[in-house]
Amino acid sequence: MSTTSPPQLTPEQLDALGRELDAIRERTIADLGERDSAYIRRVIKAQRGLEIGGRSLLQFAFLPPAWLAGTAALSVSKILDNMEIGHNVMHGQYDWMNDEAVNGHAFEWDSACPSEQWRHSHNYMHHTHTNILGKDRDIGYGVLRMSEDQKWHPYYLGNPAYAVLLALFFQWGVALHDLEVEKLNTGKAKWSDKGEMLQAIWKKGRRQALKDYALFPLLAGPGAPATFAGNMTANAVRNVWAFMIIFCGHFPEGTHEFTEEECEGESRGQWYVRQLLGSANLTGGQLFHVMSGNLSHQIEHHLFPDIPAHRYGELAVEVREICERYGLPYNSGPLHKQFGSVVKKIVRLALPDRDGEQPGPAPEPVDVAPEPAPKPATRRTKAAKREPVAA
Amino acid sequence: MPSTLAATARPNRLARRLLSSTLAEALTTPHGVDRYVELVRPAFSLRDVRAEVLAVRRATDRSVTLALRPNDNWQGFRAGQFVRLSVEVDGVRHTRTYSPASSAHAGDLLELTAHAQPGGAVSPFLRASAQPGMVVSLSQAEGDFALPDERPRELLLISGGSGITPVMSMLRTLCHEGYRGPIAFLHYARDEHDVAYARQLAELAAGHANVRLLRGFSRRPDAGELHGRFNRQHIHAAGIDPAEALTFACGPTALVEAVSTTWAEDSLDARLYVERFAPPAPAPVDPDGVVAGSIRFARSGREAASDGATLLQQAEAAGLTPKSGCRMGICHTCTCRKLEGAVRDVRTGEISTAPDELIQICVNAPVGDVTLDI
Numbered sequence: 156m157s158t159t160s161p162p163q164l165t166p167e168q169l170d171a172l173g174r175e176l177d178a179i180r181e182r183t184i185a186d187l188g189e190r191d192s193a194y195i196r197r198v199i200k201a202q203r204g205l206e207i208g209g210r211s212l213l214q215f216a217f218l219p220p221a222w223l224a225g226t227a228a229l230s231v232s233k234i235l236d237n238m239e240i241g242h243n244v245m246h247g248q249y250d251w252m253n254d255e256a257v258n259g260h261a262f263e264w265d266s267a268c269p270s271e272q273w274r275h276s277h278n279y280m281h282h283t284h285t286n287i288l289g290k291d292r293d294i295g296y297g298v299l300r301m302s303e304d305q306k307w308h309p310y311y312l313g314n315p316a317y318a319v320l321l322a323l324f325f326q327w328g329v330a331l332h333d334l335e336v337e338k339l340n341t342g343k344a345k346w347s348d349k350g351e352m353l354q355a356i357w358k359k360g361r362r363q364a365l366k367d368y369a370l371f372p373l374l375a376g377p378g379a380p381a382t383f384a385g386n387m388t389a390n391a392v393r394n395v396w397a398f399m400i401i402f403c404g405h406f407p408e409g410t411h412e413f414t415e416e417e418c419e420g421e422s423r424g425q426w427y428v429r430q431l432l433g434s435a436n437l438t439g440g441q442l443f444h445v446m447s448g449n450l451s452h453q454i455e456h457h458l459f460p461d462i463p464a465h466r467y468g469e470l471a472v473e474v475r476e477i478c479e480r481y482g483l484p485y486n487s488g489p490l491h492k493q494f495g496s497v498v499k500k501i502v503r504l505a506l507p508d509r510d511g512e513q514p515g516p517a518p519e520p521v522d523v524a525p526e527p528a529p530k531p532a533t534r535r536t537k538a539a540k541r542e543p544v545a546a
Numbered sequence: 547m548p549s550t551l552a553a554t555a556r557p558n559r560l561a562r563r564l565l566s567s568t569l570a571e572a573l574t575t576p577h578g579v580d581r582y583v584e585l586v587r588p589a590f591s592l593r594d595v596r597a598e599v600l601a602v603r604r605a606t607d608r609s610v611t612l613a614l615r616p617n618d619n620w621q622g623f624r625a626g627q628f629v630r631l632s633v634e635v636d637g638v639r640h641t642r643t644y645s646p647a648s649s650a651h652a653g654d655l656l657e658l659t660a661h662a663q664p665g666g667a668v669s670p671f672l673r674a675s676a677q678p679g680m681v682v683s684l685s686q687a688e689g690d691f692a693l694p695d696e697r698p699r700e701l702l703l704i705s706g707g708s709g710i711t712p713v714m715s716m717l718r719t720l721c722h723e724g725y726r727g728p729i730a731f732l733h734y735a736r737d738e739h740d741v742a743y744a745r746q747l748a749e750l751a752a753g754h755a756n757v758r759l760l761r762g763f764s765r766r767p768d769a770g771e772l773h774g775r776f777n778r779q780h781i782h783a784a785g786i787d788p789a790e791a792l793t794f795a796c797g798p799t800a801l802v803e804a805v806s807t808t809w810a811e812d813s814l815d816a817r818l819y820v821e822r823f824a825p826p827a828p829a830p831v832d833p834d835g836v837v838a839g840s841i842r843f844a845r846s847g848r849e850a851a852s853d854g855a856t857l858l859q860q861a862e863a864a865g866l867t868p869k870s871g872c873r874m875g876i877c878h879t880c881t882c883r884k885l886e887g888a889v890r891d892v893r894t895g896e897i898s899t900a901p902d903e904l905i906q907i908c909v910n911a912p913v914g915d916v917t918l919d920i
Contacts, residue, residue: 181894192637203582247878250904253639256581258904259878263576279871279879362575370572460876 162482169424172481176427176458179473183462184251191463192252198239198445199257205232209389210371216381229389231446234396236265237326238448243464245274250461267326267360272333272352282460286405286433287413293405294412296321296328297337300504301406307507314505325394326363330356396446399494400437404453406500407435407493409486430457431478435486436471437493444468454485562618566592588681595619595684597656602676605659605742609708610673611647614656616684623687624695625650625719626712626794626819630685631658635671639683641902642668645712645796645821646687647743649722659742661708667900691794691821693719698792700727702784704776704805706734706797707741709823713796714743721754730758730784730791734776734801737765760784776804788814796821837888839914844885846920856892857907861920868907868920875909882907887916 164172205228212225241264243249249257256262263270276292284290288304295301299318300311321328334352338344367386372379411432418429437443437451444451445465452467455474462470478485564570565579574582583590589598597614604610623629623646632641648657660669693716701720703713710733717731731751735741740763751759760783762772772780781788788809795805795818802820809818841860842849850864858880861868871879875893881904888899889910897913898905907918 177893188636188638190637192634200585203577203585207582247881247906250878250881252634252637253641253903254634260881265576274877274879275871278877282876283872283874359576362572366572366575370569461878 164424164428164481166422166424168481169422169428171424172477173422173424173427175477176474177423179470180459180462183459183466183470187251187463191249191465192254194465195240195244195249195257195463198235202232202235202240205229205235213371213382213385214375215378216375216385217378222381222385226385226388226392229385230392230396233265233389233393234446237393237397238400238450239445239464240264240448241266241270242277242448242450245270246278247461248463265363266329267356267363268330268332269355269359272355273329276333278460282457284418285430285457286411287415287418287429289415292332292335293401296332297335298328299501301500302412303504303508304412305504307504312505314501318501322395322398323391325398326390327360330360399490400447400450402497403437403490403493404435404450404456405433406497407486407488408496408500409484410435427458428483430454431483431485433457435488435493438487438489443490454487562592589615589617591617591619593619595686597682597684599676599678599680599682600655601678604673605745606661606739608662608673609659609742610662610669610676611657611659611742612672612676612682614658614682614684615654616656620654620656620684621686623650623656624692625715626692626821627687627689628691628712629656629658629687631668632683633668633671633680635667640668640900645715647711647714647718649718650693650715651719651722659708659711661741689821691796691819693794694792697725698727700786700791701729702732702781702786702788702791702793703729704732704734704793704795704797704801706801707736707823709797709801709821710735710741710743710747711796712821713794714747716794717747717750717757721750721757726756728756728758728786728791729754730760730786732772732776732780732784733759733761734772734797735761735763737763738769758785776801776808778808781808788812788817792817792819794819796823798823837913839887839912839916841912842915842917843920844917852912852916854911856909856911857889857905857916857918860912861907861918866920870908873908875906878906880906880908883919885917885919888913889916 209225209228209230209232212221213229215221216225241262244257244262245259245264247259250259259274264273281291281293286294288294288302295305298321300307300314305311334349334356335344339346339349367390368383371386372383375382411429413429413433418425421429431454434453434457436454437447439447439451449464449467450456452464452471455467455470456464458474459467459470475485477483565583570579578592580591580594589596595616597616597620599612600615601613602610603613626645628643628645630641630643632639634640642660644658644660646656647659648655660672662669662673664670691712697720701716703716705713713731717729720729731747733747735744738744738761747759751757760772760780761770762774762776762780763770767773772783789812793805793809795802799822802822806815806818806820809815837852839852840849841852841857841864843861843864843866846866848864848866850860853860853863855863858868858870858873868882869879871877873880884901884903884905886901888897889905890897890913892909892911907920
């Protein structure tokens with residue numbers, strides 16, 4: 156994992172980089188076809204099969220082997236549904252197929268979060284404003300302190316505890332995400348404006364809860380408590396897994412944050428560089444990539460959010476080569492290492508900053524690029540501040 | 547084989563009632579019952595019309611005829627109407643309209659014939675790859691080009707080339723129900739083997755005393771009963787009085803225009819039904835030049851002259867407020883359905899002319915006339 160500060164590229168280099176990445180995008184889009192449609196259908200078939208199998212086994216959840224196998228199958232089903240299918244389909248990655256079943260606007264996922272709201276908070280807010288403090292609300296999801304630039308407050312002493320709760324109930328955290336609760340608390344938004352959203356969340360959440368916590372357990376008769384426990388476990392497994400993968404996407408040491416000013420009027424090339432520097436990859440085998448919805452290729456996902464995710468692995472080879480050529484860091488590591496650094500950050504940021512005792516405005520950057528820096532004048536590399544150069 | 551497929555393609559009524567229950571819906575939320583059942587029964591759906599291909603016939607060297615069995619959601623059709631058929635070609639779902647050629651009384655069987663157009667996406671695919679067992683999606687039947695329920699006393703049917711299908715359906719339907727009134731059928735084609743149904747047409751005419759068949763072949767003038775392009779003499783030869791009869795004409799634009807003009811001259815427009823088989827609009831020559839045209843916003847019923855800007859900008863300028871987000875082609879918030887027309891992706895310059903496709907309006911500009919579903 157590189158933590159040195161990236162070189163500042165000249166406007167010409169940025170344009171050339173933009174053109175190279177655009178070319179990869181265009182070439183891949185022109186090549187989309189049967190292979191991609193067959194892939195997503197296969198995953199959908201596997202997910203539906205696992206769901207039917209898992210729920211059937213959980214009807215006999217009073218038998219411990221059935222409980223275990225059923226819970227495992229349902230967990231995997233929910234993970235596939237939310238990540239490789241839901242997340243990717245709702246990005247519009249399969250819109251070109253022209254099929255309602257995999258249409259980004261029509262798809263609804265097995266999660267408490269109404270897809271309509273997620274598409275706004277994620278596809279638009281997060282993917283357009285990636286890692287821009289104050290604009291990308293995925294930074295801490297409005298409850299955690301994930302950056303030194305978020306002003307410290309005694310509330311954040313609970314950072315690790317909130318993170319554990321968020322991980323366990325991640326689907327509900329995501330469901331409430333687009334409400335922008337922090338704005339409600341500070342008076343920047345009013346509850347009365349959120350009626351429609353709350354209603355949608357209530358409607359979707361109720362249906363989800365009814366299915367998992369009432370109907371399927373009731374169908375199991377006397378085994379209801381065991382079925383209930385199996386469903387709850389499957390939801391929790393999916394929640395924790397999704398939390399881990401997603402927090403590894405932008406928060407491991409070495410990822411960069413940006414200010415609104417430096418991103419104003421950015422070129423296509425600069426937009427690409429921001430996506431590159433703000434994201435981090437996870438290494439692993441084929442199964443791991445599928446189970447992470449290919450968000451293990453977070454860098455490629457942020458460069459090409461609407462290209463079918465199962466192609467990211469192939470594209471990564473070229474992207475990595477381009478990064479090397481332009482001297483840009485390519486943040487990648489195994490799950491335990493990347494997630495370990497995320498955990499460290501969550502714990503570290505629970506406390507006030509060591510150097511500046513006073514909680515207050517954002518600290519001065521330590522390691523910005525050598526002058527003259529064209530546009531991005533205040534890019535920060537947090538890790539470099541703490542532990543100069545690691546690996 | 548088809549009979550066993552047919553037997554398994556439709557679960558019995560009890561199963562259907564269970565699957566459409568509130569409980570089944572609650573248990574399968576958010577995906578719904580269809581998305582699970584279709585994994586084992588691809589033609590099943592609680593609401594969509596899907597059909598299984600039972601048989602495939604390739605009557606001419608460019609046509610393919612599909613015998614289809616639609617699922618329980620199919621509501622039947624009136625002879626002459628069309629359906630939208632969707633198939634997947636190289637991963638992309640394409641939709642085209644076809645007029646059934648079968649009798650409207652043929653039970654729940656439906657016969658569609660496609661004539662492969664060079665460069666087309668769907669017909670050549672069906673010609674090459676359709677096979678029994680394949681499942682396609684259908685719309686319900688649509689269109690006013692149809693036999694009225696109260697049958698007219700006499701009929702003149704005119705077809706050109708592959709436009710034969712809807713009028714073939716009318717002829718078959720009428721013969722099927724024992725219609726006694728006089729029917730004249732004028733059929734124009736390049737030669738006897740140009741389009742499907744030449745043989746069936748001749749057989750029906752031979753078997754029914756009230757049906758008179760007259761054929762005109764442009765490449766073999768001597769082989770048919772008619773000579774040259776459609777004209778008043780042909781009506782005369784048919785022995786039908788257009789003022790008394792109801793006339794249905796379907797074919798290429800030139801034929802349909804000629805018929806329409808003749809009927810208009812005689813102020814008989816009200817007794818004429820026409821349908822054009824027009825090929826899709828060709829892509830414009832200069833992809834970067836602004837091509838004049840208008841944008842129709844079908845759902846809101848508005849129309850605006852195109853100024854070459856992106857469809858999102860033009861929709862907003864027209865006073866609409868379509869959903870949008872990044873305005874740079876990333877987030878897909880603005881994606882909507884283009885019903886007709888050509889658009890240019892402003893990022894790549896690529897032009898797309900396919901009807902009924904999803905586009906991102908923030909990065910697409912119209913090229914000529916475009917209709918959007920907003």
